[in-house]
Amino acid sequence: MAHSSPLVEVVAAVIIRSDDHFLLTSRPEGKPYAGYWEFPGGKMEAGESALQALDRELQEELGIQIKQAYPWMKRIFTYAHATVRLHFYRVVDWSGEPFGRENQLLSWQTVDNLSVTPLLPANFPVLHALALPSIYAITNASELGEEAMLHKLEQALQQGLKFLQIREKTLAGDRLRWLADEIIQRAHAFEAKVVINSDILLSRELGADGVHLTSAQLMSLTSRPDVNWCGASCHNAEELYQAERLGMDFVVLGPVLPTVSHPGLTALGWQKFSALIRDCSLPVYALGGLVQTDLAFALQQGGHGIAMLRDVWTDK
Numbered sequence: 001m002a003h004s005s006p007l008v009e010v011v012a013a014v015i016i017r018s019d020d021h022f023l024l025t026s027r028p029e030g031k032p033y034a035g036y037w038e039f040p041g042g043k044m045e046a047g048e049s050a051l052q053a054l055d056r057e058l059q060e061e062l063g064i065q066i067k068q069a070y071p072w073m074k075r076i077f078t079y080a081h082a083t084v085r086l087h088f089y090r091v092v093d094w095s096g097e098p099f100g101r102e103n104q105l106l107s108w109q110t111v112d113n114l115s116v117t118p119l120l121p122a123n124f125p126v127l128h129a130l131a132l133p134s135i136y137a138i139t140n141a142s143e144l145g146e147e148a149m150l151h152k153l154e155q156a157l158q159q160g161l162k163f164l165q166i167r168e169k170t171l172a173g174d175r176l177r178w179l180a181d182e183i184i185q186r187a188h189a190f191e192a193k194v195v196i197n198s199d200i201l202l203s204r205e206l207g208a209d210g211v212h213l214t215s216a217q218l219m220s221l222t223s224r225p226d227v228n229w230c231g232a233s234c235h236n237a238e239e240l241y242q243a244e245r246l247g248m249d250f251v252v253l254g255p256v257l258p259t260v261s262h263p264g265l266t267a268l269g270w271q272k273f274s275a276l277i278r279d280c281s282l283p284v285y286a287l288g289g290l291v292q293t294d295l296a297f298a299l300q301q302g303g304h305g306i307a308m309l310r311d312v313w314t315d316k
């Protein structure tokens with residue numbers, strides 16, 4: 001889209017408590033969209049980095065100091081008054097207790113039970129992304145065996161796993177249908193989301209929460225399949241761009257590190273991962289050779305979380 005006005009760079013903080021509640025504030029009188037609920041933040045000033053701007057805004061508006069913030073999605077949005085580029089950060093640790101220093105209202109909210117309205121229109125995709133957990137598991141019955149896979153899944157669900165992809169390339173027909181059905185039933189008993197690799201019809205038939213498209217499917221589609229959650233595998237800038245264009249809910253990008261399952265693919269490395277997603281408007285999971293302890297680093301690189309096919313099923 002062509003921008004008639006210059007881009008206004010804005011930082012916005014998704015301040016998340018350990019109980020997953022996040023903070024919304026109401027826009028003060030006198031500003032465009034006064035009374036609308038937003039994430040605390042504001043315009044970057046000349047010479048400031050995004051993080052410096054975030055730090056300043058949170059001190060000015062809420063009286064808190066950031067201790068840990070992760071860069072997250074970016075999003076360009078055109079309002080009648082301006083075109084803004086929003087730099088979202090997830091702030092997970094801070095000092096001080098937030099209070100409205102500019103007489104704005106504050107409210108701690110959850111994605112499942114949002115009780116304030118109206119919200120700034122640019123922020124809806126961000127709320128959607130907040131519903132996605134930071135760990136994305138990928139099933140691996142072909143290596144573990146089907147019964148062992150189900151057993152490991154049960155354990156992982158008990159330990160808090162909330163999101164997984166059924167990806168069983170060596171199974172088809174009734175065998176895949178049976179296993180997928182077993183997995184979905186177990187996951188749904190724990191309110192975990194399940195997407196199925198590639199097969200949109202199977203996902204609908206079994207009542208899964210959506211699909212995970214291969215990069216080849218992603219590149220050949222002209223619109224997003226009509227399912228609740230739709231993700232895709234990406235390996236480069238072109239595929240990321242297509243995922244944004246089609247309005248995917250999330251992507252995985254990799255392989256970040258060399259991996260046993262895809263020996264032919266050259267690993268991106270963390271630097272390239274981070275550079276590729278710097279301006280991405282979607283939540284991006286890092287994938288490829290990762291273990292659970294890589295999560296913090298992936299978040300620092302701008303990732304939404306990590307996807308795992310092996311480490312997630314190993315006993316800890």
Ligand SMILES: Nc1nc2c([nH]c(=O)n2[C@@H]2O[C@H](COP(=O)(O)OP(=O)(O)OP(=O)(O)O)[C@@H](O)[C@H]2O)c(=O)[nH]1
Pocket residue numbers: 010011012031033038039040041042043044077079082084086120121122123
């Ligand atoms: N702070 C904030 N701004 C947002 C969000 N979403 C969103 O579209 N914006 C837009 O980004 C711009 C931020 O401008 P602002 O008016 O809050 O900036 P500011 O605090 O520096 O105020 P100022 O007008 O006094 O300079 C507005 O156009 C606002 O509509 C959000 O979640 N938080």
